[in-house]
Structures are given as structure tokens and as C-alpha cells.
Amino acid sequence: MKIAFVGKGGSGKTTLSSLFVRHLAAVGAPVLAVDADINQHLSTALGLSDDVAERLPAMGAHLPQIKDYLRGSNPRIPSAGAMIKTTPPGEGSRLLRVVEENPVYAACARPVPLDGGQARLMVTGPFTESDLGVACYHSKVGAVELFLNHLVDGEREYVVVDMTAGADSFASGLFTRFDMTFLVAEPTRRGVAVYRQYREYARDYGVALRVVGNKVQGPEDEEFLREAVGEDLLVTFGQSDWVRLMEKGGAPSFGRLEEAGRAALATLQATVDASYERRDWQRYMRQMVHFHLRNAESWGNAKTGVDLAAQVDPSFRLGEMATA
Template identity: 40%
Template sequence: MKIAFTGKGGSGKSTMAALFVQYLRTAGHRVLAVDADVNVHLAPLLGVTARAAGALSHPDNVRDVRTHLLGGNTRIAGVEHFVATTPPGPGSRLVGLDARDPLVARHATALDERTHVMHVGTYEAKDIGSGCYHGHLAILENLLSHLDPADDGWVVCDMVAGTDAFANTLHAQFDVIVVVAEPTPESVSVARRYRELAGAAGVADAVVIVGNKVADQMDLDYLRSALGVPPMAFLGLQAGLRRARQAGAPPRPEDLDDASALARIAEHAAGRSPSAGHREELLRTLHLRMAGKGWVRAAHGDVTAQLGPVPAGAAPGH
């Protein structure tokens, strides 16, 4: 199960993601937590120091991850021809969600034997004036698209804030996308826009809204009215959580007055049965769109050959 947390910056999405990781961890699930926010908040919230050399987007790590994923896939001319949308093919190596997998062993920090944390990285001084965080996220796209579908663990990703996920394939990579919304016009506008773009992108059914910092019934009514749909779950102001954070302690479900929102998210995700065929069609369409870009053709040649045969029942041109 792959679940992402996003929302307006400051909405509490990173804290919500950290709480959810700890909730799953306490319940005994295997969890791979991925910090994919440029601000790198999830890893520290889980007690992990996010060093630049350990970031997935570090050039040495990018090459290591792609070399491993490539395996014996002859549809890809070489590791240098990986693009963000490159799909797995015959001979590719798929990724598991614990330290038995070489990539997890090499690039994740273990909280315990069943819970591991990766981080994509952030801007470094050398990137000033010339870097783009979307480029950093390409290696995460590769990793997500090569996850073993038979693995029964959880991937929990703290995504970039706002609607940036629609600039790449991340919106199509997750089974559930939790948009965290505060009862403010700015936060609600991001959540509404996310739902609109999700509808246009064909992933509307993956998106749920979770309210945060809800002080009273008026806040909850405001969210329902302004969003046009009721939040699937919500958290209150959570003074106990704030005190724990002020003391420097990682957020934990036991800091909450009521952890039922975390249980509701888990139940919703576990009850979903996303269509693998629909996701494959979406990712295939996005790869063809990427393949048509001039800079991709100049740098990598024709990458359409990285796709396999058109799946039965797919629309023409997909």
C-alpha cells in the first residue's frame, strides 16, 4: 500500500505523516517512510538525521539505485537512459520494503527491523540559481514505479507541498493521497485545487481530505462547506502533541487526544482496491508525454521503446 501526505505548507502534513508511520509501526506493519519534501521534515520527525550524502538524489545514490533497478532489462539502453517515467520491464529488479532488499539496506535508516526511512534530499549550495527540485524527485519516481506489487508492506511518503505532484508522475504513483487541510481559506483553496487536478489527471478516487487543527464545530462546518465534501477524518488542536514537539520529542499517536483519525486513514487505505491496469495506463501515458519532450530526445534518444506492448483493452495511442 502506497500512501502520500500533502497539502498547503504549514498545514501539518509532515507531522500527520510521521504520526501515521508511528501508528503503522505500533500496529506491527512493515513500513518504508520516504521524506520527499524539499524542506526535509519527515525524517527528523522520525528521529533520523538527513545527511546530504545519504539523500536518494545524491548523484552517487541515483546511479546506484538505477543500476540496481535496471538489472537485465534490455528495453533500456543503459543506466544513463533512465528518465523519471522509465517503467520496469523484463529483467528489472523490483524493490521490497525491508532490509532484505539491497536498496533499502543501502539507502534507508532503520528505526527497527520493520520500519525504515529514506529521504530524497534538498537544495545544496551548489544548486543555487541552477537547481530544480523536480529533478531531485525523478529518482523517487523510479523507486515507486519499481516497487514489488506483491509486497504487503506500506510506503508512507511526505510529499512536496501544494500541487507540485502534478508536475511529474507522483500523483499517479499512490493508492491513497491524503490532502491535509486547515480551516483557513488558503489551506482549503489548495485542497480544492488538488481535487480538481486529480480529477483531470484521472486519480480523483485516490484523494481524501483530512482536517487538521480543527478547534471546534464551527471549524469543522467551515471545512465541510468550503471543501464541498466532509473531511474523511480530522484532528483537533492537540495541545499534548504541541507540548511534546516543544520538548523536542518525535510526534507519537499517544500524544494525541484522539488517534481515531489515524485509524480511519489506515482503514480507508486498507479497504481500497486500486486498478493496477488503470495505474499502468496512466504511467504509460505520462511516459509517452515525457518521451516527446525535446530535451529528453536530445539527452536520451527515443525512450518509447522502454514501454512494453500495449495492455489489452487500453485506448489507442496508449
């Protein structure tokens, strides 16, 4: 199951992403965490030191290797250079599973030990000084989109993506790659304004969107969110001594997280698990092709010098059986 955490900057989406990853690891679930935010903080939120976090391999730096592996023997893709971030899989493409070993994970993923288990972590890489004025951060996030396009995840397998803040998530088709999107909203006018913006964008594409209230200090804050977002409000998180200590660099046992927080995380997992029954691989593939054709016409054909529409394999069916 693919899960995105989104929200405005400072809402706490990275903190809640890390809490959800910790929760899944603690219950023994296979979990892959991906930091796709322009501000790379998920690794330290999961307990890695700054030095270790800085040495994590960036997916963007390994994009040619990722492309070459994923294209496999697909006859519609003559070279890795002919692939763009939206290139869909077809006959002969290599598909990825959450629980396996492959060259993409070997190059880009690292294990993170957590209380009661561990998670795999992948990062897009930071926006460096050499990128300033000459590169767009979406070129880095493109590695995540291509990865998710070729990922076949099953029931009770979890991919948790900490997305970039604000509406930047809608600058590509990446926002349609998830079974569930959790929008982290503070009980403020700006917090609910971001929700309304996301809701309007997501509606036309059938994106499953639920609101996670954060920094909620009492019934009045919860009522404010309830009036603003209605039934989309799933759970709320209040002040947490455990989170405060963790954000100061402490290493408290995850089992000491307050009961209200543990209950809220369990609700998030139950909501994700329930969405599996509504998974529609055909719609997922249609949306993938839709955004690929749009990107091909807009810039991809000119950049690669080939007709990228020819990469679409009309007979290919994505799904768990496709990896057999």
C-alpha cells in the same frame, strides 16, 4: 499500499505523515517512509536528531546506482544513463518489495526505531547551495518516482510519502503513483483553495483524494471544512499537547497521544486498507507509460539521445505476481 500526504506549506502535512508512520509501526505493520518534500523535516518529526538527519543518504545522490539496479537485464534499457525518472519496468527489470533487502535499501534506506516497532526511512535529500540557480528540485524527486514505478507493494504493506507543498506535486506523474492521497487542509480559505486545485488535477486521473482537517479548534472549524469539501472530509485533528511536545524535541511515548488523535489515525489506516480492493494495476501501468511518453517527447529523448518510447514493453504486466 502507497500513501501521499500533500497540502499547502504550513498545513501540518509532515507532522501528520509522521504520526501516521508512528501509528503503523505501533500496530506492527511494515512501513516505509519517504521524505519527498523540498524542506526535509520528516526525519526529525520521526524523532531523529538534526545531526543524524543531516547524515541520512540522499536518494538523489544515489540515482545512478538506483537506475543500474532497477534496469536489471531489461534489453530495452542499454544503460543506466538511458533511464529517466518515468522509465517503466519491463521484462528483465528488477522490481522492489516493501519487505526485503536489496541494494537500493542498503544505499538509501535507514531504520528508524519507533514506539512498538520501527520504520524504514528514505529521503530525497535537501536542496543544497550548489543546486541554486542550476538545478530543479524535481530532479531529486525523480528518484522517488523511479523507485515507486518499480515498487510492488502488497496488502497491509505501507509506503508513506511526505510530498512537496502546494501544487508542485503535479509537476510530474508522481501524483498518480498512490493508492490514497491525503490532503491536509486547515480551516481557512487558502486551505480549501489548495483542495479545489488538487481535486481538479486529480479528477482526470482517478486519483483517490480525501481531506484531513488539521488545526481544527472546534465545531465551527469542522463545519467550515465540511461545507467546503463535502464528503471528501475524512477526519480532523485538533490541538495536541503530545504533538506540541514532540515538535519541541521531546520524546513522549506514542501511547500517550490523545485518544481523538489515535482514533483519527486508525480511520486513516482503515481507509487505506479499503482502497486495496480497488487497486487497478493495469491503469497504474497505463498512467506510468502515458507520463513516460510525454516526458520522453518533451525533454527525455533530447537529453539521453535515444528514443525512450522504445523502453515501453507492451507485453509486461505489473503486479504482485510479477515478482514471483
